[in-house]
Amino acid sequence: MEKERGILFVLSGPSGVGKGTVCKALREQKLDIQYSVSATTRQPREGERHGVEYFFKTKEEFLSMIENKELLEWAEYVGNYYGTPIEYVNRTLDEGKDVILEIEVQGALQVKNIFPEGVFIFLTPPSLDELRSRIVGRGTETEDLINNRMSVAKEEIELMKHYDYSVVNDEIDSACNRIKAIITTEHCRVDRVRPKYQKILGDDQ
Numbered sequence: 001m002e003k004e005r006g007i008l009f010v011l012s013g014p015s016g017v018g019k020g021t022v023c024k025a026l027r028e029q030k031l032d033i034q035y036s037v038s039a040t041t042r043q044p045r046e047g048e049r050h051g052v053e054y055f056f057k058t059k060e061e062f063l064s065m066i067e068n069k070e071l072l073e074w075a076e077y078v079g080n081y082y083g084t085p086i087e088y089v090n091r092t093l094d095e096g097k098d099v100i101l102e103i104e105v106q107g108a109l110q111v112k113n114i115f116p117e118g119v120f121i122f123l124t125p126p127s128l129d130e131l132r133s134r135i136v137g138r139g140t141e142t143e144d145l146i147n148n149r150m151s152v153a154k155e156e157i158e159l160m161k162h163y164d165y166s167v168v169n170d171e172i173d174s175a176c177n178r179i180k181a182i183i184t185t186e187h188c189r190v191d192r193v194r195p196k197y198q199k200i201l202g203d204d205q
């Protein structure tokens with residue numbers, strides 16, 4: 001029997017809201033979902049490994065990925081390029097497995113045009129002050145970059161209206177539970193489940 005395609009989940013939200021932290025916590029719970037690894041031209045942070053957190057690329061390599069249509073979406077974000085390799089996403093969905101992308105808002109909106117059936121989740125901070133203190137606390141950005149990320153964050157929050165769900169990351173376990181509830185809900189939607197039964201029952205049902 002033909003396999004149902006997996007569901008594409010897109011988790012985005014402002015820098016520092018906790019997307020990476022929440023995805024790591026979800027991974028540790030060994031959910032039946034695959035995590036896409038993005039390409040970026042940004043320099044690796046301490047402890048980041050090529051092929052694990054990101055595929056680290058030169059600008060020339062990244063531009064040639066765009067040219068060769070190897071990216072599902074890409075965006076320039078605070079001076080660096082970020083993009084989702086398309087082959088992994090399509091192959092994994094075709095295998096019937098769900099995929100989650102952790103990406104910023106411009107990229108998420110591009111994905112929405114290509115995969116309108118995807119599920120778009122916006123992770124929000126409890127407040128802008130808390131967002132700033134999370135970025136500062138992470139200790140990975142200079143003062144200038146923190147200010148840049150904060151001003152982009154305000155524009156990004158405006159774009160939440162294009163998403164299907166909003167999840168506040170007040171506390172990691174609660175945010176993970178809300179995301180797991182969304183995943184379960186999406187698998188129960190009649191418009192996703194019905195085609196499977198239609199194949200079994202025939203077209204006249």
Ligand SMILES: Nc1ncnc2c1ncn2[C@@H]1O[C@H](COP(=O)(O)OP(=O)(O)OP(=O)(O)O)[C@@H](O)[C@H]1O
Pocket residue numbers: 013014015016017018019020021022134135137138169170171172
């Ligand atoms: N619920 C939470 N409560 C308190 N601190 C949190 C919470 N979630 C994440 N953090 C902390 O906030 C900081 C930013 O988190 P993280 O790096 O996961 O954000 P991000 O959204 O992935 O950022 P970026 O988009 O820049 O990669 C980290 O230091 C992390 O430990």
Ligand SMILES: Nc1nc2c(ncn2[C@@H]2O[C@H](COP(=O)(O)O)[C@@H](O)[C@H]2O)c(=O)[nH]1
Pocket residue numbers: 013014015019038039042073074075077082083084102103104105106107108
């Ligand atoms: N549009 C895309 N955005 C991506 C992708 N991978 C990560 N990101 C987002 O970029 C910012 C900055 O990330 P950082 O690791 O430098 O802090 C953050 O919002 C990520 O979610 C991608 O493939 N496409």
